Amino acid sequence: MGTRYQRVRGMRDVLPGESERWREVEGVVIDVLGRYGFREMRLPLVEVTDLFTRGVGEATDLVEKEMYTFDDRKGKSLSLRPEGTAGCVRACIENGLLHNQVPRLWYHGPMFRYERPQKGRTRQHTQIGGEVFGVSSPEVDAEILTMLCRVFRELGLSREVTLELNSLGSGTSRDRYREALVDYLAPHRDALDGDSRRRLGTNPLRILDSKVAATRAIVADAPAPVDYLGPASQQHFDGLRRLLDQAGVDYRVNPHLVRGLDYYTDTVFEWVTEALGAQGAVCSGGRYDGLVERLGHRPVPGAGFGMGLERVVLLHETCNGRDYSRADVYVIASPAHTARAAMVAESLRDGTTLRVLQHAGEGGLVSQFRHADRSGARWAVIVGDDEVAQNRVSLKWLRVDAQPGRGEQKMLPVDELITTLKGAG
RNA sequence: GUGGAUGUAGCUCAGUGGUAGAGCCCCGGAUUGUGGAUCCGGUGGUCGCGGGUUCAAGCCCCGUCAUCCACCCCA
Incomplete structure (x- = not known):
């Protein structure tokens, strides 16, 4: 008897x-x-590891303690991507x-973060991300949010998620705000929790x-980023809000919403849910006008989002508990006619787009009907002695729930x- | 990285230191060609793993791994 292997911590099988x-x-x-x-x-x-330390930010938890980093055979430091935008x-x-x-x-695709697993959080998680480059006006921010609003609507999750919105400002106004926040918090230093005390020096916005x-x-009375927006950022934020109002996208301004990744500027947003316990962020993102330059290109503005699919799937499951069947048609046959049944099944696949599952293995007709029922198929097709004798097959409706x-x-x-x-499908 | 809870059949879980259990699932039969309901029978276990205490451990002790929840972090 060999070792019984287990999946690596924080990894999941999707069955x-x-x-x-x-x-x-x-x-x-x-x-x-x-x-x-x-x-x-x-x-x-x-x-290359450096892409993330530079792009996401050295002082972020993400690169400080959550990356899967290793040396390749020539000693070059590589990392499994913890997020998608930098790459x-x-x-x-x-x-x-x-x-x-x-x-x-x-x-x-998958992202990797070395965290303690819990509900809605795995070490390998899947994101769909989107990015738009080259447009600095708020139309793009609004379009992304309108699109995401449609995504949740078409998934049937509109009632489960709410959009939170904030602006961090950019450039000097962002620096001024940072100073103002530190000035405000410094006298309260001893009353802050340990993590926040540490962040006072490294990443004060996270304290919000x-x-x-x-x-x-303490934070409740702290100055908010929106109070320190420069004229351009203020105009951008106002413009975005106007566009969202016109598009009918509901949102709530959360002045304490910040991001854990350093590259965000101005617009930040987060779609949150109450239904998933502590891991409520389902999709988030914002604008990152400085990132392209930071990674060595001439400046190009950008905005984007990342959606955590494990969490969206989890939400979808709580709202939509139906079972997914594996077949539309289940073909059963008497032992002498399995080859003919296979031909019938193949004809069905040629002539329709239905999922046709032919009974495999042993079993009398009773057993085969039981399998047909449990497969979730709507129809059974029977290829038995009587049918073959008449050069026909039998079609039986399995789902007559009304009676x-x-x-x-x-x-x-x-x-x-x-x-x-074909007509019934 | 910190704290708490939990690991027993494929699944959900009972189990007082003294023979390893139930329900569901699965297989077969009642029904040699008609599923779902019912009834009968059956398969299936290194009790997470490693030590220790004991005449005897699923149960007590230590360690370890994993899962879950929360902190933290974020999607």
Whole structure:
């Protein structure tokens, strides 16, 4: 008896029954992105570590203590991507996508963060992210949010999520605010929690969204970023709010909303839910006008988002508990006619788009009908001695929920079977 | 990284230091060609792993791994 292997901590298997839901959710998101003109990027999972320390920020928790970092065989430091934007920007620069173009891009795939797993949080998680480069006006911010609003609507999750919005400002106004915040907090230093005390020197904005009650009380009267916006940032924020109002996108301004990644400027947002416990952020993002320059290209503005699919799928499940069946048609046969049944199944696949599952393995007809029922199929097709003798097959309706009696059944030629099921599908 | 809870059949879980259990699932039968309901029978276990205490450990002790929840962090 060998070792019994376990999955690595924080990693998950997605099994049949869940994978269908994943496909459905991903399908909706990707479809909406396409309808807004976003095109797919397929990006590597591994990047040079420095891309993240520089792009995301050295003092962020993400790079400070959550990255999977390792040396390759020549001693170069590489990291599994903890987020998507930095790699996307790198790819855009490297492939010349930012020259006189306004690319709208999306990507999909796993991100890795070494955190303690809990509900809605795994060490490998999946994001769909989108980025728009080259436009600094708030139209782009508004369009992204309108699009995300549509995504949640089409997923049937509008009632579950709310949009929180804030502006961090940019440039000197952001620096001025930072100073003002530190000035305000410094006298209260001893009353802050330990984490916040530490952040006072490294990343004071993060103190704004602390959950520690004592800290919250102090922060409640602290100056907010919106009070320090420069004229351009103020205009941008006002413009964005006006556009959202016109588009009918509901939002709540949360003056304490900040991001844990350093590259954000001006607009930041977060779609949050109450239904997932402590991990309430389902999708978030904002504007990052300084990032492209920080990564070595001439300045190009950008805005984007990341959506945590594990959490969206979890939400989808709480709102939509239906089972995903694996078949539409279940073909059963008497032992002598399994080959013929296979041909019937194949004809059905030729003539329709239905999922046709042929009974495999042993089992009498009783057992086969039981399998047909449990497969979730709507119809059973029977290829038995009587049917073959008449060069026909039987079609039986398995789902007649209204009446408790037996399902309807009739015998018919294969071409008629196809037209019948085509019409019913 | 910190704290709490939990690991027993594929799943959900009972189990007083003294023979390893139930329900669901699965398989077969009642029904040699008709599913769902009912009834009968059956398969399935290194009790997470490693030590220790004991005549005897699923149960007590220590360690360890994992899961869950919260902190933290974020999507």
